[in-house]
Amino acid sequence: MEEIKFFKPSEPYGEFSNFYYTPVILLNEIWPTVEHYVQSIKFEDVNLWDRIKVMKAPQDVANLSSKLQHKLRPDWEDVKDAIMLKAVKAKFFQHHRLKKILLETGDATIIQHNPNDNYWADGGDGTGKNKLGLILMHVREQLLEISKDPDLILPPWIMFPNNDRGGMFWNMGWGEDYIMEWSRFVDQFGAEAYRNLFPEPLDWEGTYN
Numbered sequence: 001m002e003e004i005k006f007f008k009p010s011e012p013y014g015e016f017s018n019f020y021y022t023p024v025i026l027l028n029e030i031w032p033t034v035e036h037y038v039q040s041i042k043f044e045d046v047n048l049w050d051r052i053k054v055m056k057a058p059q060d061v062a063n064l065s066s067k068l069q070h071k072l073r074p075d076w077e078d079v080k081d082a083i084m085l086k087a088v089k090a091k092f093f094q095h096h097r098l099k100k101i102l103l104e105t106g107d108a109t110i111i112q113h114n115p116n117d118n119y120w121a122d123g124g125d126g127t128g129k130n131k132l133g134l135i136l137m138h139v140r141e142q143l144l145e146i147s148k149d150p151d152l153i154l155p156p157w158i159m160f161p162n163n164d165r166g167g168m169f170w171n172m173g174w175g176e177d178y179i180m181e182w183s184r185f186v187d188q189f190g191a192e193a194y195r196n197l198f199p200e201p202l203d204w205e206g207t208y209n
């Protein structure tokens with residue numbers, strides 16, 4: 001079985017790192033990286049979230065969080081896997097390019113290779129739990145259930161299920177760019193054929209007209 005190991009964002013498969021710079025929309029807000037989101041949610045104090053969200057480097061975010069361990073929400077150990085899954089899923093559903101990279105790993109085992117982390121990574125010698133690698137493979141399965149074709153651009157209601165069609169998100173920046181890229185893809189693919197794969201839900205009715 002092929003193994004894919006990753007760690008630093010600048011290295012091969014660095015896109016899988018939580019430190020990789022790519023925005024994610026969660027809780028109706030845009031977070032600069034998965035790391036910014038996960039480290040914020042560790043705390044109940046939302047003022048800390050605002051402080052973290054504007055920090056540039058994910059490493060600085062992780063350093064600040066480790067200094068604030070005494071302020072951790074009491075249930076963190078119970079909820080951390082679910083929160084990480086939610087954030088990683090958002091990242092790979094919200095970005096077609098990243099979704100494609102993940103799907104193109106086929107059935108390879110994905111491993112976060114970090115000697116300093118026995119939980120999210122392999123501990124350097126394979127004794128770690130590699131939870132982030134397991135979560136990435138789980139998200140890959142979820143994507144495969146929707147389509148096995150890495151090049152297929154998925155409909156906005158699947159990529160961004162929490163963004164209402166009538167919302168401002170679709171009229172500017174990232175949301176508008178996504179709709180334009182998706183529309184071009186649907187035209188090339190053939191609207192009827194695409195619609196057969198992905199009939200629009202009620203609130204997106206008229207999209208293919």
Ligand SMILES: Nc1nc(O)c(N)c(N[C@@H]2O[C@H](COP(=O)(O)O)[C@@H](O)[C@H]2O)n1
Pocket residue numbers: 007008009017018019035038059062065112114117120132
């Ligand atoms: N690229 C990279 N650099 C580091 O220095 C790292 N520690 C990681 N790993 C990520 O760091 C987070 C650690 O979470 P906890 O503070 O233990 O809760 C986690 O997102 C790892 O994936 N990556």
